[in-house]
Amino acid sequence: MACSLASPPSLFSHSRRRQESSVHPTIISSNPKRIHRFFVSPASQTRKNPSFTFRIHAAAVLEKESESRGNETSESDKFSCPVCYRPLIRTGPPGLNLSAIYRSGFLCKSCNKPFSSRNTYLDLTVTSGAKEYNESKPSRTELFRSPFVSFLYERGWRQNFRNSGFPGLDEEFRMAQEYFKPVEGGFLLDVSCGSGLFLRKFASSGVYSGVIALDFSENMLRQCYDFISKDDTLLNAKIALVRADVSRLPFESGSVDAVHAGAALHCWPSPSNA
Secondary structure, eight states: OOOOOOSSSSBOOOOOOOOEESSSEEEEEESSTTTTEEEOOGGGSSOOOOOEEOOOOOOOOOOOOOOHHHHHHEEEEEEEEOTOOOEEEEEEEOOOSHHHHOOEEETTTTTEEEEEEEEEEOSSSTTTTSSSSSOOHHHHHHHSHHHHHHHHHIIIIIIGGGGGGGGOOHHHHHHHHTTTTTTTTTTEEEEEETTHHHHHHHHHHHOOSSEEEEEOOHHHHHHHHHHHTTTTHHHHHEEEEEEEGGGGOOOOOTOEEEBOOOSSSGGSSSSGOO
């Protein structure tokens, strides 16, 4: 859902099939042409945690080459409707980067529901564009929607995770990269990206064809953009910032190469529906 707290393990994975969580890495796949990489943080190996069963309803990214440049109307090469999961129709400049997505409009032809960017991120939640709605989330989710927590996240909050058994940011990133080696050159989805700590590391590594950072917290995504905007290289990188509900992931099923979710499961309202 939003981003992360100190205790539960990190998760790297997405598939429609049920998968029991484990302290050992596992490879799962519902598409013979794609490999889905799943990884549980080493912090979980030092503590006893109950096992969970996860059902992922949608997961991520279908890459298509655009044959023309400039503004165009075409079936979206990345995103699907969070209501019906049909591919969105995209109008605007093609490409996966912050500038192109900001200048594009997205429409579900099945639901006739429009989606657009909110200055810094693309809002693909069910309530996107609604003037009035009632949205109630658990307190652990709402906590990370706070501007105060979003600001503090990389200014001391996340660093304290080491006290709960996490090995530290550099080591966590090294372990993730090591585990994702079989899918280098593929597409990565960073779920519950928070302020973009690992998004920036993944994008700067140069080993992925693109990275989509996803969070439910508007303020985390704004903070994420603030950090990206200070680096011209990242501003022009193949990155997308998306607001979405982890229980209704706005992507086509069975087409993601790697999914990263760092210390975030406990923030999701219903992990079994993710």
